[in-house]
Amino acid sequence: MDGAVTAFAEGDPYYSAEAATAYPSYDPERARQLIADYKASGGNPNFTFQDANSPNNVQYATFLQAQWRPSGWTCSSSSTTSPR
Numbered sequence: 001m002d003g004a005v006t007a008f009a010e011g012d013p014y015y016s017a018e019a020a021t022a023y024p025s026y027d028p029e030r031a032r033q034l035i036a037d038y039k040a041s042g043g044n045p046n047f048t049f050q051d052a053n054s055p056n057n058v059q060y061a062t063f064l065q066a067q068w069r070p071s072g073w074t075c076s077s078s079s080t081t082s083p084r
Helices: 017-022 028-040 055-071
Strands: 047-052 075-080
16 A cells, blocks of 8 residues: 555545645654654653544544554553533
8 A cells, every 4th residue: 555645645636746746755764763863852752642532533543653653752642521
């Protein structure tokens, strides 16, 4: 499977070839280096992703954590109950 290069697929009315060529490519090694540099400068890149407690949101948070993990980014998730 090819990685996404824009938010819109080729053929979509909002697709832009210019945006597709400008979009950064998937590079977990470069991401790890950037995170290591940030940590070395005293930064803490880790955070908690907080969203409403619904099955779709929990699935999305799990997906994001899996995408960020190869780059060395630690993210925990927290769900909140939506007010009625």
